[in-house]
Amino acid sequence: MLRLGRSSKIVLGVIVGIVLVFMYVPLALVVLNAFNSSRIASFPVTEFSLRWWEVAAVSEPIRAAVLNSVIVGLGATVIALILGTLSAFALSRFRFYGKQTVNLLIVLPIALPGVVTGVAFSNTFNSILEPAGIQIGYFGMIVAHATFCIVMVFNNVFARLRRMNPNLQEASMDLGAGIGQTFRLVTFPQFRTAFAAGGLLAFALSFDEVVVTIFTAPPGVDTLPLWILNTMARPNEGNLVNVVATVLILLSLIPVYISQRLSRAEEDE
């Protein structure tokens, strides 16, 4: 163990304090201003009220945006879970020609700038599919999100499968279980926490994605991040955004909690 002197402890403590202040004061301001009765965010807040909460509760655009975000997020997550898991199995279990290339192609979308992905999809949808008479619309946005969500599932599941004892599956088959039973009773339980964690990450990634969404959202369709971006640009509705942001802060604690539970369950195993 590294032993620190009294003075270095104090200095480090101050630095930690400053960092935490910079991280959390802006968030605190968001929460505070969600209860601000004025039109724009301010500090100090002169008058508290639930006015913007009432507006938010009945706002049709917000409801539509939340619904869109959830649909797109779930759609992209489902695609990512299926394709990410399948590719993780292929790459961890089999040797084949071009394996490294496939690996790179799966991981690449997360490294590509969102702008590039967005332009690429937009071009494909508008200049190729559209003239060919294929209206990909909403589904196109889901597919675009799925491209970078796959990596989240793939990375998690792949890492787990590589650590898994291959004898377990052989033992299961040896004891009379078929391929389906072996997957359900032995293989899947071995990587289900990684599977769930990958799914959570994929959903989170899709839920607050802005750049690719701008390029691929059909006209008139807003996801929550797009709605926030548009509303921020409008005058006098700043605190409505703060209400939505506060709800999102609370909601995002759920996956954090779940993932911590999952990793703790992991350590127990």
Next chain:
Amino acid sequence: MPGTDTTAETTAPDAPSHETAGVELRGVTKRFGDTVAVRELDLTVAPGEFFSMLGPSGSGKTTVLRMIAGFEDVTSGSILLDGQDVTAAAPFDRTVNTVFQDYALFPHMTIAENVAYGLKVRKTAKDEIARRVGESLEQVRLSHVADRLPHQLSGGQRQRIALARALILRPRVLLLDEPLGALDKQLREQMQIELKQIQREVGITFVFVTHDQEEALTLSDRIAVFNEGRVEQVGTPREVYEYPQTAFVASFLGVSNLIPAELARELAGADGAISVRPERVRLAAVDSTRAPDETSVVGTITETVYTGPATRYIVTTEFGLTIIAERHNDHAPNDTAPYRRGDTVRVYWHREHAALVP
């Protein structure tokens, strides 16, 4: 060849009388890419036999076991179980079960669930599962750990659970892949005895893979000695130890003094190379009288090694040949060795105590 003792003595009156089967390999070859792991192997394991496949790592013994289990396809040849060709059968369609080297217990299931697994996937009735799991855990004396997870068990306990999990299905043949390899020496010796007892109780064929020659000698009815994908010799422990058919078998099982053909002819009038075990080699003073049925050679002790129960003498003889002699320390404990390093001695053995290695 003397017949192997295949009749299982039923020790406990309520011991389950399991059906057993023999295993036969006919011309089995296994290739992995360009490497040949097993070549043209013919092997017959009798029903109820404790059969060991002994050899160094990479000799093909584990591959053979995995082919019997159905984890590896054979490249050519066929595998018969109880006279039935199972070459193409999937692992779950074979009446054999395996105890893995690392036990391969399912880490997310309790011990009871692990043992119950094979019955569960066969859709056995719940109360029957409970009854048989209970019996099975009792057989390995681990009823008290039923609700624990595998990682909470010691190595020896895990080993016994792996055994119980495989035996609960009443396989006709049990395959064991170096099951004692991960245990320390004392526990291993204890488990050897237990394994032998369990085999006698259930009376089924055990096919046992090991690289430990002592283990193979201790446990087996018969041993197949593997080297580079071939079987060098099959026989009872006594046969392979006392009458090694090849130089490899002579040197892999225990310590052996191998005397090359030319020298053997000159020294003992033998028709080929001979092998003589250190415990059969005696030491005597150079001027002692030589009996007519002895093979004798003079040399200098270059090293003495005290190993507790015995002392080993390494003697360099006049022909540049090194002979190892082992002498039981059956004299008084405070008595030091009668021969010392640098002494010139006569080493000799009874002519019939040397085995001709063809």
